[in-house]
Amino acid sequence: ARILQNFPGFGHKYRTEDEGEVRVLLYGHYRIVYLLRFPEILDILGVFHGALDLDRYIP
Template identity: 50%
Template sequence: MVELFWTEKAKQSLHEIHAYIAQHNPTAAKSVVKSISKKARLLTQFPELGAVYPDIATREIRIIYYTHYRIAYLIVNEERIDILGVFHGAMELRKYLQ
C-alpha cells in the first residue's frame, strides 16, 4: 500500500480552509477537513485515481476533487504519494504548483 505524505503547503491549505469555514460554522469546518482527508486517503489504494493536471510539464501532478476543492498530488514512487495542496475550485492552480 502507498503512504500519503502531506507537504507543509498542503497542511497549511487544510488549516486555512478550516479557519475560513469555522468563522461561520466550526462543526462544518471540522467535517469538511475530515472529508477532504478521507478523500485523499483513497489514493493509498488507487494512486492513479486523479486526472493528470496538464498545465505543469515538469512533473505529472494529478488532481482529485472533493466538492469544490481540488486536491493536488504527486506520485513520488510506488510507495509514496505527496499531497501538494488543497485548492478551492476558483483558484488558479498553475500559480501554486509551479
C-alpha cells in the first residue's frame, strides 16, 4: 500500500462523499478502502477481504 504515498488517486473510485472520494486499492485477496480528501490527504477506512460486501461495512 506504499504506492498510495506517491499516487493517492491510484485506487478505483468507489463513490463520492461530501468529504472527498472513497477509493479502493486491491492488494492480493484484500481491498484497502480509503478516503481521499485532498490530493495529499487520505484516511484509511479499513482493510477488507475481497469476498466481503463493502456496502455493509462502509455506510
